[in-house]
Amino acid sequence: MDDMYQHGVRGWLAAPVPASAAQARAQQIWLGCKRFAANRSALAGLVFLLLLVIVAWLAPLIAPYNPFQQSLAARLMPPSAAHWFGTDELGRDILSRIIYGTRITLYIAVLTAGIVAPVGLIVGTIAGYFGGWIDLVLMRIVDVFLAFPSLILALAFVTALGPGIENAVIALSLAAWPPIARLARAETLTIRKSDYVAAMRMQGASHLRIIWSDVIPMCLPSVVVRVTLNMAIVILTAAGLGFLGLGAQPPSPEWGAMLSTGREFMMNAWWVAAMPGIAILLTSLAVNLAGDGLRDVLDPRHD
Amino acid sequence: MRQSLLEVADLNVSFGEEDERHHVVKDVGFHIGRGECYGLIGESGCGKTTVLRAIAGLNSDYDGSILLDAQKQPKARRGAGFLRRVQMVFQDPYASLHPRKMVEKVLREPLQIHGFDRQRQRIDEVLVQVGLDPSFRYRYPHELSGGQRQRVVVARALIMEPEILLLDEPTSALDVSVQAEILNLLTRVQRERGLTYLLVSHDMAVIAHVCQRIGMMQHGRIIEEMTSEAVRNGQAQEQYTREFLDASAAFAAALEGDAT
Structure with a gap:
């Protein structure tokens, strides 16, 4: 058994003295993965999210069916062998629509996270690192955005820009970046006073280099965790926009929009609303679980 | 008298807003010759670390002048010329190493900033000089002991090949057993490289071990300057210095008593 651990990839990852920078980094990542996997619920969340990605892909x-294929003869059919999740008011297969809807949900969530994380990180670290009037101006802008409830802000932007997925992404990003900037700034305030930043200054490092190589790596874990946990809110808000008719437009199979149309048939055809509702519930639950697990791994204060 | 390499004149530092301004360092002045070790000693809060940070350029809010080779240094950002000649070793090796940077990166960054050649070789050399195996280059700080971390901190200061090291209580955050190792490392490196030290400490044993001349600080002033022989022979002039020396001697004796 011992021999097995000395050779191959496992041995390489467990070697007590790493022989290259890549190996040292890989070992750290491997340790992180092991800790993440030890958290069962986080692992379940991650597996569900991976499943969603595969389903979307x-x-x-x-x-089983074309999500846009209408069949008035098969309106509002309850779940059966032919239609596992039943059919909606136009006879479209709900399972197929939910499967295609995964693409829209992931598209919105990933794109929003991809916009929000860098913007929040850059604004927050610059404000925290330089302080003074730069901090004052940036934080007042953040305050303005924070003063509105995020759904209301998103609503206002979508109304101004016009409904649609791209505009929903822009609106959600506008509502979601200020808390990230706040978080990054708070982290930066403690980091910039640290001895290791003083040491970098003693070595003649430029402000840009200090922000890039000392401040951002320390802020990144908490920002990644926050963005992941935020993704659940983004998914719900996106569904909310769809529900209000301001997100994806019919006939596109967006979960919130499906939920919204299902509302009319709640009494005699519960599955039309319940199926997309369950999809939204499970997805945001999975994101939350995975985000919690990620925090345990990444955030140094939870060691 | 020798030409002094580093000179501090009329240094005054205050902290806080106008109404509650604390005058922490008052009219401090001293000079250090090339190859000399100068120690600043005093109880906690007497302003010795503040003096060091002002010299290092980490605190630009001071009055007075800091001269390197008789050239007055600007208060704001120190130039690359100054930083290549003056480096600092920090007190707490748990705080002064970036937790997510490999030793390799910690040591390579200053080389990149100042455009040194033979980077890999220099890193190996400096690790050997501070008593670490070159295989330590791919370690993260959390994989190292306190003493090993402090060796990395010393290596980081040495890799720029400076002439002056500012040492801010380099042993006080370490285990007693490791303190002697680090002090021996510092004295050995000083001999090998002909460095000039400015050492700040509250521990008379540390200062007397390393320094030839010693400045006693109290309430932000240097009240007395003496040689280490004078300290060993108990020839202090000021009342406070005598009390301080007696107290640390008694403490050292008590420690010895514990040990036996």
Whole structure:
């Protein structure tokens, strides 16, 4: 058994003295993965999210029907062998629509996270690092955005820009970056006074270099965790926008919009609203669980 | 008298807003010759670390002048010329190493900033000089002991090949057993490289071990300057210095008593 650990990839990852920078980094990542995997619920969340990605990717192969195919003869059919999740008011297969809807949800969530994390990180670290009037101006801008409830702000922007997925992403990003900037600034305030930043200054490092190589790596874990946990809110808000008719437009199979139309048939066809509702619930739950697990791994204060 | 390499004149530092301004360092002045070790000693809060940070350029809010080779240094950002000649070793090796940077990166960054050649070789050399195996280059700080970390901190200061090291209580955050190792390392490196030290400490044993001349600080002033022989022979002039020396001697004796 011992021999097995000395050779191959495992041995390379467990070697007590790393022989290269890449190996040292890989060992750290491997340790992180092991800790993440030890958290069962986080692992379950991650597995569910991976499943969603695969479903979104292979949607045309998995979906039993065309999500836009209407069939008035098969309106509001309850879940059955032919239609696992039933059909909606136009006779479209709900399972197929939910499968295609995964693409829209992931698209919104990933794009929003991809906009929010860098913007929040840059604004927050610059404000915290330089302080003074730069901090004052940036933080007042953040205050203005924080003063509005995020859904209301998103609503206002979508109304101004016009409904649609891209505009929903912009609106959600505008509402979601200020808390990230706040977080990054708070972290930066403690980091900039640290001895290791003083040491970098003693070595003649430029402000840009200090922010890039000392401040951002320390802020990144908490920002990543926050953005991940935020993704659940983004998914819910996106569904909310869809529900109000301001997100994806019909006939696109967005979960919130599906939920909204299902509302009319709640009494005699519960599955039309319940199925997309469950999809939203499970997805945001999975994101939350995975985010919690990620925090345990990344955030040094939770060691 | 020798030409002094580093000179501090009329240094005054205050902290706080106008109404509650604390005058922490008052009219401090001293000079250090090339190859000399000068110690600043005093109880906690007497302003010795503040003096060091002002010299290092980490605190630009001071009055007075700091001269390197008789050239007055600007208060704001020190130039690359100054930083290549003056480096600092910090007190707490748990705080002064970036927790997510490999030793390799910690040591390579100053080389990159100042455009040194043979970077890999220099890192190996400096690690060997501070008593670490070159295989330590791919370690993270949390994988190292306190003493090993402090060796990395010393290596980081040495890799720029400075002439002056500012030492801010370099042993006080370490285990007693490791303190002697680090002090021996510092004295050995000083001999090998002909460095000039400015050492700040509250521990008379540390200062007397390393320094030839010693400045006694109290309430932000240097009240007395003496040689280490004078300290060993108990020839202090000021009342406070005598009390301080007696207290630390008694403490050292008590420690010895514990040990036996």
